[in-house]
Amino acid sequence: MPTAAPARVLTIAGSDSGGGAGIQADLKTMLALGVHGMSVVAGVTAQNSLGVQGYWELPVEAVRAQYRSVVDDIGVQAVKTGMLASPELVSLVASLLADVDAPVVVDPVGVSKHGDALLAPSAVSVLRDELLPRATVVTPNLHEVAQLTGLEVAGESDMPEAARAVQDLGAQWALIKGGHLEGEAADLLRGPDGSEHWFRAERYDNRHTHGTGCTLASAVASHLALGLSVPDAVAASKTYITGAIAAGFPLGDGIGPVDHGWRFRG
Template identity: 50%
Template sequence: MTAIALTIAGSDSGGGAGIQADLKAFSALGAYGASVLTAVTAQNTRAVTAVQALSPAIVGAQIAAVFDDLAVGAVKIGMLGDPQVIRAVAEGLRGCGLPVVLDPVMVAKSGDRLLAAEAIAALRAELLPLATVLTPNLPEAAEILGASPAADLEAREAQGAALLALGPEWVLMKGGHDSGAICTDLLVGPQRHALVAPRIETRNTHGTGCTLSAAIAAGLAQGMEVPQAVTRAHSYLQGAIAAADRLRVGSGHGPVHHFHALWGAGV
């Protein structure tokens, strides 16, 4: 059967993050992508200039339409925006029995906020218990827990354990916001895995979180176990970041190169 992954997220008009990044990552890794739009952003590589949330009713209708016809194998959740949309997504997914990758998108690469502060409680109560894999960066993990960002690997593992207690089966504590020559992502859950890579110097990192979580969902839709899907996704993202400077897109934080294995220089 065709492996189908569903992304539930916002649109990025600049094409580097959100729904657009997710569909590119699905395709690059051999999964068919379906999508449910939660919001439209007016966005480029420099800033988010406007956000229009879609109604909870149309979000729920999109989820129902996809599930009514497509044999979805895994779900990725990204930008949700407000508590009402969070509840609509939770209602649409409850009881679906599918692996869910939850990327708790809060702030764009430009620094613009994408999740209302009052929505964090709804995210914690409604969606964390449905998540197979939660993929926070260090500031997101801290905000969910009401704590300071983890300063070292020991604190990162402790925060991962605290997030597990809120319901997810696995937590991938991403280390991209840390400093130093080595970047370490820490997967905690039934097993512990450290994924280590050299830090790549580039401004073109827009959509890294979306891309990683979508790549994990693609693997789960293809029947991979969580550690295998996370390891492949981590390797894929490193390649996409390493090739990002081949692209000439915008004048701010440009996108990673989702199709680095297929086409490259001269774009």
């Protein structure tokens, strides 16, 4: 007898040919967390452990067609956005999400782990003005906070102000990731009512952390699709990404990926 379909999560992002981030990381995360992952490919990268060697956007018409094919037939219970790169793609995705009846997690990807720019300067204002107001949760790292708000976060004491500034751009919940700070790996989630939720974990001395941002945002979207509240979804996702970072492995000659399947390896 056929079984019921699992919760469905759609990622709208770019492809990472090295398999550590982007669409590939999103789908691996979704599988690991027990949801059905679907994808809208917005761009293709030539990418490996050493960096991004090339990037090609898909036409707006191709992105729109992929989205309509999935949403109009299969439906979604959560959406995650990642690398969109151009103002045209950001604007298109914002317009598509205007009518979606599901949580939206926006990972405002600006720069790769290797420092390669993944968001055109002209797209930053469109992301701020059009996409962030669609977000149930937005998940910037500290570099992306500065890109979006102009605020520089030097320590944990700066994170509440950063979260307020990001929320002022329209997102319901702001998850400020403190992974680039010294000490504990501390993230701050701020709610629509101004509530603050801190999530802390041991910092592992492991350089193989490619795909952390994509993985965390996809985990949050997956847990929201499974019916968790935003704070509970972030807590569960923090546990998952911490384990994935601890199990990150070398790949190629540069920075290896986190291990999306760490829970299956005993």
